[in-house]
Amino acid sequence: MEAGQGEPPRAADKSAMEGTAERVDVEDPAPPATSPTGAKSIDAYDYRRVDLGGDEADFGKTTVCFGGRCVMGPDQGTCMFSMGLIIAPMVAFLSFAAKLHPAFVVFALLLIAASIGSLVVTGCTDPGIIPKRPPPPNPPAKEDQEREVVTPHGPITVKWCTTCHIWRPLRTSHCSDCGNCVARFDHHCPWTGTCIGGRNYKYFYLFLAFTTVLCLYVMAVSIYEIVDATRQEKADNVFDRVGAGSKRSSHLALVVIFYALCISCCVGNLCCYHTSLVLSNKTTHEEIKYVSSKPSPFDAGCSANCAEVFCEPFPSKIGRILHRST
Numbered sequence: 611m612e613a614g615q616g617e618p619p620r621a622a623d624k625s626a627m628e629g630t631a632e633r634v635d636v637e638d639p640a641p642p643a644t645s646p647t648g649a650k651s652i653d654a655y656d657y658r659r660v661d662l663g664g665d666e667a668d669f670g671k672t673t674v675c676f677g678g679r680c681v682m683g684p685d686q687g688t689c690m691f692s693m694g695l696i697i698a699p700m701v702a703f704l705s706f707a708a709k710l711h712p713a714f715v716v717f718a719l720l721l722i723a724a725s726i727g728s729l730v731v732t733g734c735t736d737p738g739i740i741p742k743r744p745p746p747p748n749p750p751a752k753e754d755q756e757r758e759v760v761t762p763h764g765p766i767t768v769k770w771c772t773t774c775h776i777w778r779p780l781r782t783s784h785c786s787d788c789g790n791c792v793a794r795f796d797h798h799c800p801w802t803g804t805c806i807g808g809r810n811y812k813y814f815y816l817f818l819a820f821t822t823v824l825c826l827y828v829m830a831v832s833i834y835e836i837v838d839a840t841r842q843e844k845a846d847n848v849f850d851r852v853g854a855g856s857k858r859s860s861h862l863a864l865v866v867i868f869y870a871l872c873i874s875c876c877v878g879n880l881c882c883y884h885t886s887l888v889l890s891n892k893t894t895h896e897e898i899k900y901v902s903s904k905p906s907p908f909d910a911g912c913s914a915n916c917a918e919v920f921c922e923p924f925p926s927k928i929g930r931i932l933h934r935s936t
Contacts, residue, residue, distance in 0.1 A: 668742050670789025672804070678926060681736040683788055683804025689733045692801045693726055696821070699869050702862055703828050706835055714831050721824040728817035729802060736926050737807030738793035740782060743775040766907060781808075781908070783895055793924075796893040806894075809924045815888065818881035825874035832863040832870070891915040 671684040683689075700722050707714045755770040759780060770777055771784050774791045778784070783795035785805045794808030806814045839860050887897060892906045909915065 672788055680734045685800045685803040688800045689803030703866050724820040725824050728813050732810050732813040733803045735810035737805040738809045740791040795895050812920050822878040822881045825870040828870045829867050832867045835863045836860045888919050
């Protein structure tokens, strides 16, 4: 028998084979690592550990500026409109708040800056776009475009993206509005003008929180304005108090209260909803389509879930490609 026939692979050959299996090749788009049961390993589809994206500088409908430091979605006009919805009523609010006490104005300006600032950062941050690959010569057949990934809570299905030509990492979905696959995709938000994903979700959450606090603060100060005005007028009944208070912009305060109440009902409920998602480590996309009635397979406890969203670094693939091409 010739040397090498029937012999098991040598250690060096075996390690080389394993090293080749840890990446997704354009020529062979089959998923990389497998478990002893035949299902794919969760580490092979972790966005932070494995680079499953390509090197194509094609970012769909998004606008990339300043070497990837500013990434804006296709709905930039609605983002500006959202800013107007915040600024316009605040001008009316500050017109009578300034007559009460300067501290009211200072605190309001801080909240306005925090709300608008978080909105701008959300709309200008890369949500987690995964770069496209060129079309492979042998793409997976239609029946082979889904694979199972092993997790501690059971298998999860990952899919081949026929638009971006990549195996989507875990928690990744393709956004048709932006034309990209987005890691830890939550939803496409037209009010911020972009997708909400792993890299800008914390700024989106802060925008909801700051805007909710701003609305509650505006309502509280506006109510104080009406009470203070009616106290000075010393009217006899409720209707007279409101009418007398109009001499000190109480009618304007009533309009501001109504507006802030409407906004706080919408944004406040959304903030509470996303708080529950953060604590359970879910995304809106997962909650609607996959795990609405069962625990998230990524749930690691409230503190760990919050740390993952607000503290863990989330690398940008766009910057890597742009720096490589220069």
